Amino acid sequence: MSALRVRLTVILLAVCLLFTGQALTTPQRAAAADPGYLMVHFTGDSATGQMLYLAHSTDGLHWNDLNGGAPILNSMIGTKGVRDPALVRSPDGSKYWIIATDLCIRCGSTYTNGSPNFVVWESTDLVTWSKPWLLGAAGLIPGGKNAWAPEAIWNPETNDYVLYWATNATVNGIFKYRIYSARTKDFRTITTPQIWIDPPGSTPVVDTQMTEVPGTSPYRYLRVSGDGQNNVEGSNSILGTWTNLGNLSSIGLTGNVVEGPVWMKFRDRNEWALYIDYNNPQGVREYRPILTTNPFDVSTYRLQDATSYDMGGTPKRHGAIMTLTAAEESRVLARWPNTPAQRLQSYNFQDRYVRQINFDVRIDPNVSPVEDSQFRIRPGLAGTGTVSFESVNHPGYFLRHANYDFQLALYDGSSQFAADATFRKVAGLADSTWSSFQSYNHPDRYIRHYAYYLKLDPITTTTGRSDATFGVTS
Numbered sequence: 201m202s203a204l205r206v207r208l209t210v211i212l213l214a215v216c217l218l219f220t221g222q223a224l225t226t227p228q229r230a231a232a233a234d235p236g237y238l239m240v241h242f243t244g245d246s247a248t249g250q251m252l253y254l255a256h257s258t259d260g261l262h263w264n265d266l267n268g269g270a271p272i273l274n275s276m277i278g279t280k281g282v283r284d285p286a287l288v289r290s291p292d293g294s295k296y297w298i299i300a301t302d303l304c305i306r307c308g309s310t311y312t313n314g315s316p317n318f319v320v321w322e323s324t325d326l327v328t329w330s331k332p333w334l335l336g337a338a339g340l341i342p343g344g345k346n347a348w349a350p351e352a353i354w355n356p357e358t359n360d361y362v363l364y365w366a367t368n369a370t371v372n373g374i375f376k377y378r379i380y381s382a383r384t385k386d387f388r389t390i391t392t393p394q395i396w397i398d399p400p401g402s403t404p405v406v407d408t409q410m411t412e413v414p415g416t417s418p419y420r421y422l423r424v425s426g427d428g429q430n431n432v433e434g435s436n437s438i439l440g441t442w443t444n445l446g447n448l449s450s451i452g453l454t455g456n457v458v459e460g461p462v463w464m465k466f467r468d469r470n471e472w473a474l475y476i477d478y479n480n481p482q483g484v485r486e487y488r489p490i491l492t493t494n495p496f497d498v499s500t501y502r503l504q505d506a507t508s509y510d511m512g513g514t515p516k517r518h519g520a521i522m523t524l525t526a527a528e529e530s531r532v533l534a535r536w537p538n539t540p541a542q543r544l545q546s547y548n549f550q551d552r553y554v555r556q557i558n559f560d561v562r563i564d565p566n567v568s569p570v571e572d573s574q575f576r577i578r579p580g581l582a583g584t585g586t587v588s589f590e591s592v593n594h595p596g597y598f599l600r601h602a603n604y605d606f607q608l609a610l611y612d613g614s615s616q617f618a619a620d621a622t623f624r625k626v627a628g629l630a631d632s633t634w635s636s637f638q639s640y641n642h643p644d645r646y647i648r649h650y651a652y653y654l655k656l657d658p659i660t661t662t663t664g665r666s667d668a669t670f671g672v673t674s
Contacts, residue, residue, distance in 0.1 A: 237524060242285065247304075250303070252273040253269070256533065271595055290354070299350040303346075317335060320334075340392060342369065351410070425461075489504045555572045601639065635671070646658075
């Protein structure tokens with residue numbers, strides 16, 4: 201009997217240890233599976249650098265470029281260049297906005313001759329973005345010139361957003377950049393701008409970024425400014441009184457070495473990162489994190505060594521960081537995998553490639569710029585085992601048929617668009633080693649060229665089979 205008790209005790213102990221082990225490892229697994237962080241940014245003054253890029257991080261310190269390091273949004277309005285993006289999520293998570301400086305250095309604009317407007321995109325899912333629009337800002341300020349570095353935050357006191365930015369204007373005889381603020385509900389119209397930050401004398405301020413630090417004292421909000429002193433301030437009201445808490449000189453950052461500050465709270469611990477667009481001693485601008493467990497105490501700030509973080513392969517300039525939900529992360533990573541740029545070569549006119557020109561679609565030789573003939577072959581917008589063709593130099597725009605004619609069109613998220621832009625890749629109708637593309641919603645029709653323009657036609661002749669056959673090539 202005692203031997204049986206011993207055996208039962210051992211078995212019971214083993215079961216308890218098994219469940220205890222599971223109880224210990226489940227939270228660890230959950231933490232490892234926590235969604236990560238999304239950064240939207242531009243890369244520099246080049247023509248392609250003044251577009252919007254995305255990077256993802258699982259830990260907030262090591263970043264991977266999405267979309268193969270290629271841009272995910274560009275602007276064809278205003279100056280046709282964007283910089284300094286802010287990424288805003290509505291309180292209920294039903295809408296998102298990107299607001300960016302409308303400025304294209306070396307393509308018509310200069311730092312002294314910029315734009316009074318911002319460029320704004322809107323989304324309901326963080327992956328399908330509207331056409332951009334211009335939002336007037338500096339033009340609402342007497343004598344206002346440029347509008348730079350927009351930021352926005354939800355203000356529960358007024359039940360709307362506070363939009364704030366830098367504009368250069370003459371006030372009390374002094375011409376310089378100050379931070380202005382205005383209120384908005386939709387980023388289409390704003391209230392009359394008011395001066396929000398005005399350093400003494402002729403000292404300008406350009407880049408300011410604030411964040412909420414809920415459940416803390418003595419302040420609820422925190423902001424840092426690129427004002428020559430890199431001041432850190434705290435407040436309990438966004439539009440109320442702000443108290444200076446010190447500056448970044450304690451970690452060796454003085455003068456104008458800092459741009460584009462952005463705050464990020466780590467999901468898994470009581471620690472914050474302040475990312476700064478830092479002008480290193482070699483004259484190269486790069487993002488660099490400062491860590492702290494108490495963002496209201498500047499003496500606790502720790503500038504990180506280069507071995508402790510990785511910004512990825514694409515340069516990161518003045519951007520924004522969002523902590524993702526699991527659903528947001530799933531959508532973002534599925535939307536922008538590392539998909540190579542490819543071209544569709546005509547089978548019977550092998551010097552010609554499918555290209556867009558003014559958003560019409562045809563086949564041409566000697567395409568310049570070559571990006572007009574480059575597409576990323578994505579998983580089909582509708583149906584499994586299908587493909588859709590996204591433009592390289594107009595990200596978010598897809599090859600779509602309308603009345604059996606093809607155009608390059610911005611994806612609007614509708615089921616009709618998805619069906620019109622989805623195709624089944626099959627063996628080439630003229631040569632099985634090439635490819636043909638069957639319409640998803642008109643399966644009796646295929647992509648083909650006719651008089652060099654792309655059409656969606658039934659294929660019944662030898663010429664038609666050749667016209668509907670393409671090579672997929674890099």
